[in-house]
Amino acid sequence: MTFPDYFLLSIFYFWASSTALSLGIGYYTIYRPIMAGMIAGLILKDVQKGMLAGAVVNIIYIDFVSTGGSFKGDQCLTALIAAIASIAFNLHPLEAAAAAFPFGFLGILIWKYRLKINNIFVHIYEKKYTENKAPDISVYDGLLPQLLLLLMSSLVIITAVLLMFLLNNLINFNNIGVLYYIGIILVVISAFNILHKINNKYNFIIFASIFLAAMLFDIRAYILFILITLILIFKTDKNISFVKNKFTGKIKKIDLVYSWFIWMNYSHSCYSYERLMGLAFAHSMKNIFKKLYNNKYEISEAIHNHTEFFNTEPNMGTPILGYIISLEEERKIKNQSFENISYIKKGMMGISAGLGDSFTQVILAPLFVSMAVMLCLDKSYYLAFIPVILLAVLILYISYKGFMNGYFKGKEFMLQRIKDVKQSKLKIYFPYMFSGILGLSMSRLLFNNIRPLENIFTLLIIIFASVFTYMRKKGEL
Amino acid sequence: MNNIFVRIDDRLLHGQVVVSWIPYLKVNEVVIADDEYANDEFMRSLIESSGPEGVKVGVKTIDETAAFLMDDNERKILLLLRSIEGINELAKKTKISSINIGGVGAAKGRKRYYNSIHLSDNELNMLKDMAKDNIYVEVRILPKDKAIVIKGN
Numbered sequence: 091m092t093f094p095d096y097f098l099l100s101i102f103y104f105w106a107s108s109t110a111l112s113l114g115i116g117y118y119t120i121y122r123p124i125m126a127g128m129i130a131g132l133i134l135k136d137v138q139k140g141m142l143a144g145a146v147v148n149i150i151y152i153d154f155v156s157t158g159g160s161f162k163g164d165q166c167l168t169a170l171i172a173a174i175a176s177i178a179f180n181l182h183p184l185e186a187a188a189a190a191f192p193f194g195f196l197g198i199l200i201w202k203y204r205l206k207i208n209n210i211f212v213h214i215y216e217k218k219y220t221e222n223k224a225p226d227i228s229v230y231d232g233l234l235p236q237l238l239l240l241l242m243s244s245l246v247i248i249t250a251v252l253l254m255f256l257l258n259n260l261i262n263f264n265n266i267g268v269l270y271y272i273g274i275i276l277v278v279i280s281a282f283n284i285l286h287k288i289n290n291k292y293n294f295i296i297f298a299s300i301f302l303a304a305m306l307f308d309i310r311a312y313i314l315f316i317l318i319t320l321i322l323i324f325k326t327d328k329n330i331s332f333v334k335n336k337f338t339g340k341i342k343k344i345d346l347v348y349s350w351f352i353w354m355n356y357s358h359s360c361y362s363y364e365r366l367m368g369l370a371f372a373h374s375m376k377n378i379f380k381k382l383y384n385n386k387y388e389i390s391e392a393i394h395n396h397t398e399f400f401n402t403e404p405n406m407g408t409p410i411l412g413y414i415i416s417l418e419e420e421r422k423i424k425n426q427s428f429e430n431i432s433y434i435k436k437g438m439m440g441i442s443a444g445l446g447d448s449f450t451q452v453i454l455a456p457l458f459v460s461m462a463v464m465l466c467l468d469k470s471y472y473l474a475f476i477p478v479i480l481l482a483v484l485i486l487y488i489s490y491k492g493f494m495n496g497y498f499k500g501k502e503f504m505l506q507r508i509k510d511v512k513q514s515k516l517k518i519y520f521p522y523m524f525s526g527i528l529g530l531s532m533s534r535l536l537f538n539n540i541r542p543l544e545n546i547f548t549l550l551i552i553i554f555a556s557v558f559t560y561m562r563k564k565g566e567l
Numbered sequence: 568m569n570n571i572f573v574r575i576d577d578r579l580l581h582g583q584v585v586v587s588w589i590p591y592l593k594v595n596e597v598v599i600a601d602d603e604y605a606n607d608e609f610m611r612s613l614i615e616s617s618g619p620e621g622v623k624v625g626v627k628t629i630d631e632t633a634a635f636l637m638d639d640n641e642r643k644i645l646l647l648l649r650s651i652e653g654i655n656e657l658a659k660k661t662k663i664s665s666i667n668i669g670g671v672g673a674a675k676g677r678k679r680y681y682n683s684i685h686l687s688d689n690e691l692n693m694l695k696d697m698a699k700d701n702i703y704v705e706v707r708i709l710p711k712d713k714a715i716v717i718k719g720n
Contacts, residue, residue: 398672434610447581
C-alpha cells in the first residue's frame, strides 16, 4: 500500500462514517459494507475482490440497526479492512471477513469518542452565545466536528491497516485455514439470527427451499431480483401526493429546499451525547431565520432556541422540520413564546424515530442492501448497483416529501405518515422476500466459491453453527 | 408488579424502545404516563397511533395510570414516563418495584450522568430516595447494555 492509498482510504472512511456531506443517503449507500468494499477495491485496483469481501461482511452485519447512536460494531471499517486483506494477501472473502471482524470494534471507539468530544463544540457554542457574540451555527455544527472526524478516521484507518499488516507478518493469514471456517460460522450465525428475528413462520422454509433450489437448479440471482422488483412495483402503495404552495409568507419553496438540504447533510454532523441532533436542527433553521428576522441578535436567539436536545430518525422525521418552520412563521407574526414549539418538537421526535427506525433501518435497508449482496455473490457485479440506487432514491423521496408536506399540510401529515408506514405492503411482504434473498446469497457464498473437497467439512460446520444458534435462541425463550 | 417494566425516557416511544426493548420484553401493551400529553388531544392520538404492529399504546395521566396499575392484571406492560418527577409522583400513588432510566436529555441544571443520561442533583436524590424504598433503579440504555444500579444511601 502506498501513501496515496492510505490518503484516499482515510478520506473515504471519513466521508462514509460521517454520514454528513452525502445528503443523508451516505449511511444507506457508501457506509454499507458492499459499497465500502467496492471503493476499497477501486483504490487498490481489484474491484471484484473488494466487493466480494464487502458482501460477506454485509451478511455478518445484515441485522445492523443504529438507534440513538448505539450499535454493535463498525461495518464500514470492517469491510474496508476485509477488502484490503483480501486483495493484499490474496485471501478468500470469507477468510478476509473473519480476519477483519475484530477491527469493527475499533470503529465503535470513533463513535463513542465522537459523541463525547462533540460536547466540547456544544459548550464553546453555548459560551459564545451567552457572551452575546452571535456565534455562527454552521461552524459548530458543520466545520469543526467534521474536521475532527476527518482526523479521527484517518488515524483509525492507518492504525487498523498497519495492525493488520503486522498481524499478517506474525501469523501468516494464508497459512491458517481456520480463518475460512470462522468466516463460515460468523455468516451462518448472522443469517440464523436475522431469520429468527424476523419472526415469521415461513421464513426458514423459504430460506431453505431457495438455498437448495439455487444449489440444485442453478437459479441465477438476477431472476429473483427481477421478480422482487416486480412485486415491489405492483404491490407498494401509490399515494404520491404533490404539495401546493398555499402560503405566501417570507419563506419561499427554495428556502425550504435549502433548509432540507442542510438537514440531510448535517443531521449527524455534531452528534453529541448532550444534544444528539440538536445543533443540526438549529443549523437547518439558519437560513429560515435569516429570512424571518433582520437583527443579527434576533436571528442568533431564534437559532439558539433550536439547539436544545433533539433526536429522531432523520428521513422519516422531516415532517417535524417542515411543520416547525410553519410554526416559527406563525410565532413571528403572533409574537408567541417558544415553549409551545419545543413541546411539539419533543412529542413528535420520539414517534417518528420509533416509526422511522423500524422502517428505514429494519426493512428498507436490509431488503435493498441484501439484494445487492445477492447479485454480487452471484457475480452480477454491475447489476448490484441498481438496488443501492433504488434505496437511495427511496430514502430521499421519503425525506423530501415529508419535509414539504410537514410545512404545507402541518401536523395532520404526521398522522397520515404513521398510517402510511403501518399499512405499507412492503412491511407485509418483507419477511418472504428477504428470506429468499438470503437463501440464494448463502447458497452462492457457501457452495459456489470454494474447492469441492471442502464441501463436506463446510456442511458439517454449517450444521454445527445452525444447531448451536438454534439451541441458543431456544434457551432465550 | 413484576409484569410492569418502568422506563424513563424523554423521547418516549422512539427507536431504542420500538426496535430493541419491545421485542426484548415481549410486551404487547405500552402505557405512557404523562399529564401534558394525555390532556392534549392531538398529541395523544398521534402517540396512540404510533405503536408498532400488534402493540397497544395508551396515553394516561399519572392519576389514571396509578388507578390502572391498582387493578390487578397479569398482562405484561411497558410503562413509559418522560421525567424523574413523573415516576416520583407515581411511586407515591402506587407500588413500583423497578425503574429503568433510558434517556434523559441535557437541560439547565442537569449534569451528564452517563452517556445520554443527564440528571440534576434534585433528580438524582429522588432516585436515591426511591432506591432506599426498595425500588430497583438502573441506568440501562439498551437491553444488552450493562446496568448501572443507583443505590440509596
